[in-house]
Amino acid sequence: MTSGRIVIALGLVMGAVLIQTTVFQHVKPFGYAPALGLLATIATSRYLNPEPALFVGFSGGFLQDLLGGSPLGLWACTFTVIVFITLKIRDREVAGPIAVLTGVFGLTFIGQSTYAVLGTLFGQGIIGRPGLVWDLIVPSIYNVVLAYPVFWLTRAGVRPKERTWVT
Amino acid sequence: MFPSGRRLDRATALFISLLAVGFLIATFDVRASGDSATTVLRGGAQALAEPIQGGIDFLVRPVVGFVDGISNVAGLRDQNERLEAEVQRLEARLRETAALERRVAELEAINDLAPPEGLASVTARIYSSGTSTFDQVRFINKGSSDGIIAGQAVIDESGLVGRVDLVTGSSARVRLITDPLVSVGVRIQDTNQTGAVTGRGDDVLQLDMFDATAPATEGSVLITDGSRFPPGVVVGFVRETKEANVGFALRTTVNPAAVFTELDFVKIVVGWSPLDADPETGDPLIDPPSFTDPGQELQ
Numbered sequence: 001m002t003s004g005r006i007v008i009a010l011g012l013v014m015g016a017v018l019i020q021t022t023v024f025q026h027v028k029p030f031g032y033a034p035a036l037g038l039l040a041t042i043a044t045s046r047y048l049n050p051e052p053a054l055f056v057g058f059s060g061g062f063l064q065d066l067l068g069g070s071p072l073g074l075w076a077c078t079f080t081v082i083v084f085i086t087l088k089i090r091d092r093e094v095a096g097p098i099a100v101l102t103g104v105f106g107l108t109f110i111g112q113s114t115y116a117v118l119g120t121l122f123g124q125g126i127i128g129r130p131g132l133v134w135d136l137i138v139p140s141i142y143n144v145v146l147a148y149p150v151f152w153l154t155r156a157g158v159r160p161k162e163r164t165w166v167t
Numbered sequence: 168m169f170p171s172g173r174r175l176d177r178a179t180a181l182f183i184s185l186l187a188v189g190f191l192i193a194t195f196d197v198r199a200s201g202d203s204a205t206t207v208l209r210g211g212a213q214a215l216a217e218p219i220q221g222g223i224d225f226l227v228r229p230v231v232g233f234v235d236g237i238s239n240v241a242g243l244r245d246q247n248e249r250l251e252a253e254v255q256r257l258e259a260r261l262r263e264t265a266a267l268e269r270r271v272a273e274l275e276a277i278n279d280l281a282p283p284e285g286l287a288s289v290t291a292r293i294y295s296s297g298t299s300t301f302d303q304v305r306f307i308n309k310g311s312s313d314g315i316i317a318g319q320a321v322i323d324e325s326g327l328v329g330r331v332d333l334v335t336g337s338s339a340r341v342r343l344i345t346d347p348l349v350s351v352g353v354r355i356q357d358t359n360q361t362g363a364v365t366g367r368g369d370d371v372l373q374l375d376m377f378d379a380t381a382p383a384t385e386g387s388v389l390i391t392d393g394s395r396f397p398p399g400v401v402v403g404f405v406r407e408t409k410e411a412n413v414g415f416a417l418r419t420t421v422n423p424a425a426v427f428t429e430l431d432f433v434k435i436v437v438g439w440s441p442l443d444a445d446p447e448t449g450d451p452l453i454d455p456p457s458f459t460d461p462g463q464e465l466q
Contacts (some may be wrong), residue, residue, distance in 0.1 A: 017298060018216065022223040025296030025305075026231040028428060031370070032300055050178035058185045062192075066212035067220075068297050069304035069332075069342060072205050073193035077186055084182045112300075119301060122197050125347040126301055129368035135300045 006052045008157040009044040013060035016040035016150075021067055032134070034142035036150075037064050038111045041079050042104060043147075043154035045086040057083035071122050078115045082107055104147045108140040210335040213306065217338045220295045221308065286397050288322075288434040289313050291339075303346035303366060305329070305430060310337045320391075320436040326401035326424030327351065327391060328433055339435075343427055344402065345370060352394035353402050355387050360411075364389060364402055364421055372403055372421040379411035383419050397436050 017037040024033035041060050045053045061079030065072045086107060113136055119126040126132065196205040291307035309315050311334050321328040321341045329349060333340035342349055345366040353364050353374070360383070362376030374383065387405040391398055401424045409419040 018219055018223060021216075021295040021298055021306075022220050023227050023231070025224075025293070026228065031428065035299060037298065051181055054178065054181050054185055058189070061189075063212070064298040066209050067216055067295070068299060069302045069340065069346070070299075071193045072196040072209065073189040073191070075298070076192070077189035080182060080185045080189065084178075087178060115299070115301065118193075122193050124301070126368065129347070130371070131369045139300055 005158050005160070006048065006056065009048055009052070009056045009154075010059060012044055012154060012157060013037060013040045013056055014063050017060060017064050017067060020064075029142075030138065032138040032142065034146055035108055035112060035139040036143075036146065037061070037075075038079065038082060038108055039104065039143045039146060039150050040154070041082060042086055042107050043151050044158050045083045046090050046151075047154065047158045047160065050087050053083050053087060054080060070119055070124055074115060074118045074122060077118060078111050081114050082111045085110065100151070101144045101147060105140045105144050108143040109136055112136045112139060206333070209333065213333075213338055213340070214335045217294070217306070217308070217335075220306070224294045286436050287438055288436050289315065290432060290434050291315075292432050293341075293430050294338075301368070303329075303343040303349075303368065304332075305341045305343065305433075307339050307341055307433065307435070308337070309435065310335045310339050312336050314437050315339045315435055318395075320396040320400065321433050322400055322436060323425055323430060323433045325426060326403065327396060328425045328427075328430065330396070331435060341433070344372065344423060344425075345427060351396060351402055352392040353389040354392045355381075355383060355405070356390050357387055358383075361392055362417070370423070370427065371406065372423055374405065374417075374419050374421045376411070376417040379417040382408060382410045383417060384408045389421060400436075 016039065020033065020036045024036065027033070037060055041057045044056055048056060057079040058076050061076035062072070064075040064079070068075065089103070116126040116132065116136065120128075129135070192205070196203075199205050289309055291309035291313075293305045294308050295306040296302070297304045305328075307315075307321075315331055315334050317331055317334055319331045321330060327344055329341045329343040329346070331339050332342045343366065344351055344364065345368065347366050347368050349366050351364045352361065354361050358381040360376055360379050360381055362374050362379065364372045364374050367373050374389065376383065383405045385405055385408045389402045389405065391400045391402060393399075403421040403423040406420040406422050409417050411417050
């Protein structure tokens with residue numbers, strides 16, 4: 001694996017986090033925004049080796065922590081968990097758009113839920129908020145909508161010339 | 168995760184290590200106070216990201232406004248009907264205005280409520296929001312070099328928006344009043360009863376009044392009581408009427424006055440932070456900065 005692909009993956013995830021904090025402060029259909037950083041992390045994890053993928057996920061999550069309002073490390077842990085799950089299931093991926101989109105929905109939902117649990121453990125009071133279920137579901141649906149452009153971009157930038165699934 | 172007979176592979180070991188590091192950082196950040204390493208790190212990252220975020224925001228804002236306008240056309244008819252109903256309601260309320268104005272003036276005189284317009288302020292533009300649905304924060308393009316310090320109140324033309332909770336040289340983070348970590352001491356304007364408004368994480372606030380003797384009626388205006396925020400700033404309007412029962416706290420919901428989805432420019436009230444107010448008199452300990460010299464040092 002070339003370091004160039006890792007740098008591109010890191011750039012994609014960090015770019016997604018920056019877009020999340022700027023574009024999606026204005027574009028909020030029904031009051032919710034997608035979890036773009038999480039989506040970019042899922043996308044890059046499909047093509048990177050396990051160790052670089054975990055580092056990219058942790059770094060992207062840490063940037064999200066730095067630019068957000070929650071304690072540092074919570075999104076970093078969340079992204080790392082999602083990368084790990086993605087690594088475990090990517091080889092079992094069933095071809096076809098339905099499987100991919102279901103995976104994106106499920107992983108985003110798990111990511112949002114993981115953050116909600118961690119945030120509550122660290123005093124953010126997320127669990128118990130009114131409308132929490134929608135906070136978990138709607139960004140997951142938006143991520144499904146955005147999955148194809150993000151996956152296409154990631155495939156162009158990060159996918160190896162000859163695909164090498166890593167054991 | 169660890170099937171029997173299989174060695175702990177490197178990826179799993181790294182995964183566990185990264186989780187441990189993340190938990191350590193989070194614990195340190197939660198327990199740290201003041202100018203800790205995490206605060207400095209966060210401030211540095213925000214200072215680095217601010218030009219990029221500002222650039223993206225500058226490029227995207229007109230496009231988003233255009234698209235937003237088109238997408239809103241479909242909803243204009245419904246909005247028009249709602250506005251017609253609202254006009255009728257307001258016309259009815261206008262008839263009560265004279266009496267209400269006299270009452271408000273009387274209450275202000277009694278409670279020595281200085282109008283917020285009397286305080287100096289610094290205007291700032293919001294260039295970034297939080298990184299997730301759970302974040303109730305905004306970032307503004309003014310920082311310590313403009314006289315901004317942690318704790319200052321942030322308002323817009325509708326009312327109280329939040330308070331500054333992290334400051335760098337050229338930017339600051341505003342924690343919205345919808346955040347569960349923010350609590351605002353308030354006074355119901357027409358009954359003079361006091362209580363506390365707390366964020367719930369959504370677009371509705373929660374009002375708790377522990378010594379209420381009068382009901383909180385729907386539509387009543389809540390203003391800041393001057394404890395942590397400048398007095399007289401509109402916070403919101405009671406959503407649901409609740410009676411006061413002796414021995415029980417009065418709890419109801421509040422619609423915030425500020426529309427957080429439409430925030431663009433805000434004002435930071437300088438000279439009234441808990442950090443720079445006299446604890447006994449409540450008077451500001453510092454002179455408000457001149458509007459012609461926004462770079463004046465306050466500390």
